[in-house]
Amino acid sequence: MIDSFRYAVAPLTTVGNLPFRRVMKKMGADITCGEMAVATNLLQGKNGEWTLLKRHKDEDIFGIQIAAAHADVYERISEVIKNENIEIDFLDMNLGCPIDVICQTGAGAKLMLKDNTLRDAVASMGKHLSCPITIKIRTGWDESKPFAHKLVPKIQQWGMGNVGAVMLHGRSRLQRYSKFANWDYIQEVADSQSSEIDRLPFIGNGDIFSFTDYEEKVLKHEGLSQTAMIGRGALIKPWLPTEIKERRHWDISATERLDMLKDFARFGLEHWGSDTYGVNSTRRFLLEWLSFLCRYVPVGLLEAHSIPQAMNQRPPRYICGRSDLETMMMSNNSADWVKISEMLLGPVREGFEFQPKHKANSYK
Numbered sequence: 001m002i003d004s005f006r007y008a009v010a011p012l013t014t015v016g017n018l019p020f021r022r023v024m025k026k027m028g029a030d031i032t033c034g035e036m037a038v039a040t041n042l043l044q045g046k047n048g049e050w051t052l053l054k055r056h057k058d059e060d061i062f063g064i065q066i067a068a069a070h071a072d073v074y075e076r077i078s079e080v081i082k083n084e085n086i087e088i089d090f091l092d093m094n095l096g097c098p099i100d101v102i103c104q105t106g107a108g109a110k111l112m113l114k115d116n117t118l119r120d121a122v123a124s125m126g127k128h129l130s131c132p133i134t135i136k137i138r139t140g141w142d143e144s145k146p147f148a149h150k151l152v153p154k155i156q157q158w159g160m161g162n163v164g165a166v167m168l169h170g171r172s173r174l175q176r177y178s179k180f181a182n183w184d185y186i187q188e189v190a191d192s193q194s195s196e197i198d199r200l201p202f203i204g205n206g207d208i209f210s211f212t213d214y215e216e217k218v219l220k221h222e223g224l225s226q227t228a229m230i231g232r233g234a235l236i237k238p239w240l241p242t243e244i245k246e247r248r249h250w251d252i253s254a255t256e257r258l259d260m261l262k263d264f265a266r267f268g269l270e271h272w273g274s275d276t277y278g279v280n281s282t283r284r285f286l287l288e289w290l291s292f293l294c295r296y297v298p299v300g301l302l303e304a305h306s307i308p309q310a311m312n313q314r315p316p317r318y319i320c321g322r323s324d325l326e327t328m329m330m331s332n333n334s335a336d337w338v339k340i341s342e343m344l345l346g347p348v349r350e351g352f353e354f355q356p357k358h359k360a361n362s363y364k
Contacts, residue, residue: 007241010167010205010231011036011065011092011136014357015289018056019267019282023260024234028241031061031227036094038107039068039077053086063090063134067097069106071120078128088131090164093121095137098173109138109173112151119158132164136205139185143172146185149192156193156200163200167229170206177232180312181206183217190223205229209237210308211244233311235292249308251299254326258343261286265344283341283348290337291356294330298322 008031009016009024021032034052041049055062064086068074074093081091095118097108104110111118118135125133135155140146152166168189170181186204193199203225208214214228233240238260243250268282297309301319321327328336334354342348 006030006227007244008203008227008229009033009234010229011094012231012235013097015235015285015292017271017285018054019264019271019285020238020289022056022058022267023238023264024241025058026263027239027260028245029234030241031063032059033062033092034064036065036067036097036102038102039066039073042066042077043073043080053088055087061089062087063092063131064088065092065094065136067094067102067107068121069111069117071117071124074121075124075128078125082128082130090132090134091125091129092134092136092167093118095135096169098138098176103173109141112137112147112173113141115151115154119154122155122158122162123160126160126162129162133162134165134167135163136167136169138169139172139182139189141173143175143179146172146182148185148189152189152200152202153192153194156197159198159200165201165203165225167203167205169231170204181217183221187221187223190221193223199223201225203227203229205231207233207311208244209233209240209311210249211247212308213311214244232292235289236295236311238293249299254298254321254323254329257293257329258325261340261344264289279345283345284354286341286344287334287337287354288356288358290340291334291358294332294337297330298326 007029009021009029011033013036016035024032037049037052053064066074066077068077094108095111097103099108102108122133137148137151139148148168155163155166168186170183170186171177171179183204190202193202202223204218204221208217208228208230218224218226218228228244230240239250239252264286265282268285269278272278272281297319298321299307300322302309319330321330328340338348338352338354
């Protein structure tokens with residue numbers, strides 16, 4: 001099913017919450033996926049973790065992503081999902097998270113190194129789930145020693161009718177988000193599947209930041225699904241699905257972007273509540289998102305030769321927008337992000353400060 005639609009939003013920790021996904025649906029996304037949920041936390045009944053599996057009625061094609069280190073844990077959580085009648089269209093196994101705290105448990109990208117565990121997990125989950133299982137991986141552990149081209153043919157053999165798609169982020173675990181995604185290697189991995197058995201739908205991921213990126217990275221490579229899976233691109237340019245569908249570089253105005261943030265604030269108060277806790281939660285996640293949104297440089301301010309903006313292209317340090325609001329939206333000063341939040345959610349308490357949770361080194 002995930003291979004049947006072209007515009008998918010990758011699981012995004014912290015920022016890929018339900019209100020954000022509702023905004024992405026309005027912006028043309030076909031497929032949405034919940035934030036990475038840790039299976040052991042789910043099995044321990046932690047409410048915050050179970051919230052990550054919540055689906056909004058607007059999410060017509062929706063999946064969840066689970067991180068676990070052991071096959072029996074994946075089996076137990078799949079049983080719980082079945083017994084609790086959790087409504088999902090696919091379950092994604094996280095073999096791509098590069099964060100130390102996840103990898104040190106044996107989950108995330110570390111699970112790519114454990115063939116037997118992965119094989120047993122796929123087989124045991126298939127006994128309980130009626131929906132497809134998808135598997136998101138990276139090129140390998142180290143950029144100099146990629147091994148996804150060896151792993152994917154094994155997954156193809158182990159699929160047993162349970163695996164609906166494999167998704168490859170074109171960077172290694174140690175790269176995290178630095179340097180450009182390697183789409184030549186993504187092509188090599190796509191070609192590594194055996195022609196003697198049914199091929200798995202194979203989706204490439206990394207650095208899709210414009211409709212031209214989509215056409216050059218996805219459509220020009222053979223053997224890839226035509227699905228545009230966008231991650232950080234969605235955080236910086238939430239309207240990216242519309243750009244891809246309409247094949248244009250949208251010079252979106254600051255006012256239109258503010259309307260999008262108004263939607264998020266409204267969706268946040270509906271989701272987290274309109275009391276003090278709800279307002280604070282909505283503000284926190286809005287500020288996390290604004291720490292990505294500020295990296296967008298409006299098309300109208302770019303030189304003709306630099307259109308479109310590249311994913312890993314650092315925005316000019318000093319640049320003014322065409323209005324005060326546009327300038328504020330481009331600021332990398334967190335105090336300006338707080339001012340934007342106050343336009344939507346009212347004043348913050350005296351002494352309030354914000355430091356973003358995610359500070360990935362992602363510029364070239």
